[in-house]
Amino acid sequence: MTAALNQVSGPAYTRIYSYGAARGENAVPNDDLVGPIDSSDEWIRQRTGIVTRVRADKDTDAIDLAAAAAAEAIEKSGVPADQVDLVIVATISNPKQTPSVSAIVADRVGANPAAAYDVNAACAGYAYAVTQADALIKAGAARYALVIGTEKLSDIVDPTDRSISFLLGDGAGAALIGPSDVPGIAPAVWGSDGSKADAVGMNSTLTEFRDGEVPWPTLRQEGQTVFRWAVWEMAKVAREALDKAGVEPADIAAFIPHQANMRIIDEFAKQLGLPESTVIARDIETTGNTSAASIPLASHRLMAERPELSGGLALQIGFGAGLVFAAQVVVLP
Numbered sequence: 003m004t005a006a007l008n009q010v011s012g013p014a015y016t017r018i019y020s021y022g023a024a025r026g027e028n029a030v031p032n033d034d035l036v037g038p039i040d041s042s043d044e045w046i047r048q049r050t051g052i053v054t055r056v057r058a059d060k061d062t063d064a065i066d067l068a069a070a071a072a073a074e075a076i077e078k079s080g081v082p083a084d085q086v087d088l089v090i091v092a093t094i095s096n097p098k099q100t101p102s103v104s105a106i107v108a109d110r111v112g113a114n115p116a117a118a119y120d121v122n123a124a125c126a127g128y129a130y131a132v133t134q135a136d137a138l139i140k141a142g143a144a145r146y147a148l149v150i151g152t153e154k155l156s157d158i159v160d161p162t163d164r165s166i167s168f169l170l171g172d173g174a175g176a177a178l179i180g181p182s183d184v185p186g187i188a189p190a191v192w193g194s195d196g197s198k199a200d201a202v203g204m205n206s207t208l209t210e211f212r213d214g215e216v217p218w219p220t221l222r223q224e225g226q227t228v229f230r231w232a233v234w235e236m237a238k239v240a241r242e243a244l245d246k247a248g249v250e251p252a253d254i255a256a257f258i259p260h261q262a263n264m265r266i267i268d269e270f271a272k273q274l275g276l277p278e279s280t281v282i283a284r285d286i287e288t289t290g291n292t293s294a295a296s297i298p299l300a301s302h303r304l305m306a307e308r309p310e311l312s313g314g315l316a317l318q319i320g321f322g323a324g325l326v327f328a329a330q331v332v333v334l335p
């Protein structure tokens with residue numbers, strides 16, 4: 003007879019304990035970028051809401067940004083670093099395809115030998131990773147998880163490209179997630195549509211670059227395709243996330259969408275029927291679009307500027323290259 007295998011299970015609920023953040027060292031105004039793309043400060047402000055974006059120094063990479071954000075989240079959480087047993091990093095800008103950012107960051111912040119892996123889900127990566135951390139803790143596979151979104155997108159932009167380059171910034175945001183007595187993370191609505199894989203992503207492969215066929219690969223997008231998809235499909239996803247959490251728009255203290263474009267954020271808020279009292283994250287104005295880092299960076303800033311939101315409900319939604327999306331309601335730490 004086969005021996006029965008031991009099983010484990012975890013706590014019934016999880017919650018976010020704390021946030022950490024690290025932004026690129028330099029504020030880059032629109033005027034610094036408009037020359038090579040025949041654009042203007044006015045056009046970028048009107049079409050995107052961006053006034054300046056943060057970009058990192060040449061010697062700062064996505065690992066450095068992630069480690070700094072993670073260290074702050076650990077310190078604020080009160081959880082000893084050596085008790086963090088899971089590190090999930092969402093990124094599309096690891097300087098190397100392997101090893102992972104997460105294993106290096108786990109070691110740097112004192113969480114070695116935590117389980118560590120990276121998630122490639124672009125601008126939905128942080129919300130994907132929160133979904134995974136919540137599920138893995140409830141399953142008993144980990145107790146305290148660090149979830150980090152980190153990007154150094156300035157290394158993969160083409161300054162002459164007017165489709166996306168001017169949108170992008172560098173930074174990292176982190177959340178420490180652990181057991182809770184009451185529900186702190188609601189079920190996610192997540193998914194993908196690979197039939198639209200060409201709408202946003204890298205414009206060529208590394209082997210094409212190696213063979214001298216193309217210049218350094220950079221990010222490109224069909225702006226209008228992504229814009230329409232975001233406004234029509236993602237508003238539905240956000241509404242579904244409210245339904246799954248069992249809450250109404252009026253219950254939401256903060257709305258923290260991926261910081262892709264201020265017009266998309268405004269359109270979401272209108273379609274969702276959020277009340278005036280809901281605080282809407284608008285970190286894009288001075289940070290730009292930092293892909294996987296954008297939701298935790300915006301969350302960190304909201305908590306610093308509006309501490310009274312602590313304990314309130316936030317609706318977060320990420321969406322981007324894949325195409326992929328994920329949304330859920332969380333209790334703010």
Ligand SMILES: CC(C)(COP(=O)(O)OP(=O)(O)OC[C@H]1O[C@@H](n2cnc3c(N)ncnc32)[C@H](O)[C@@H]1OP(=O)(O)O)[C@@H](O)C(=O)NCCC(=O)NCCS
Nearest residue numbers: 040041045049050125164165202225226228229262263322
């Ligand atoms: C990229 C984006 C800002 C472009 O804005 P838009 O309003 O869709 O702009 P359009 O492509 O319709 O172009 C409108 C006009 O501006 C011009 N234009 C396009 N890019 C420009 C730029 N960077 N600077 C100045 N003018 C520009 C176009 O040539 C066009 O001119 P025309 O009317 O004379 O033909 C917008 O589509 C967007 O934010 N898309 C979604 C981004 C996103 O969510 N990405 C997710 C992945 S991170």
